[in-house]
Amino acid sequence: MHGLGDSSSRRSFILLKFILGALLSLVLGVFVFITADSLFWTVFGLWLIGIGFNYVPLAIYAIGFTRPGALQRELAGVDIPTELQRYAGLQTWVFLPFILVYLAIRQR
Numbered sequence: 631m632h633g634l635g636d637s638s639s640r641r642s643f644i645l646l647k648f649i650l651g652a653l654l655s656l657v658l659g660v661f662v663f664i665t666a667d668s669l670f671w672t673v674f675g676l677w678l679i680g681i682g683f684n685y686v687p688l689a690i691y692a693i694g695f696t697r698p699g700a701l702q703r704e705l706a707g708v709d710i711p712t713e714l715q716r717y718a719g720l721q722t723w724v725f726l727p728f729i730l731v732y733l734a735i736r737q738r
Contacts, residue, residue: 645696648689651724655682680727687734688724 655678663675695701723729 641692641696641701645689645692648685648692652682652685652689655679655685657682677727681724683728684724684726684730687730690734 659675659678659680659682661675662671662678666672666675695704
């Protein structure tokens with residue numbers, strides 16, 4: 631949520647992206663699953679639902695970081711450019727259904 635140039639508009643955009651990612655993936659996934667007429671579309675609908683669920687913990691964390699100073703406390707002592715490079719690759723995990731939900735539950 632920080633990036634190289636920290637700004638409140640960037641944080642708002644990312645928060646919106648996570649919330650919309652969850653809602654739209656879930657709604658579209660349920661629609662595809664319910665209207666599926668083949669195994670492919672059934673699996674695809676379930677995959678979209680899994681991706682939607684992955685966005686839920688991301689949105690929850692992003693909401694938590696909107697509190698004044700929360701993001702700065704989380705990033706204290708972090709090498710931001712290095713972490714940005716690392717997370718550029720890690721963000722692809724969102725496409726593995728339910729993995730971020732599992733990891734969020736495990737972290738708690």
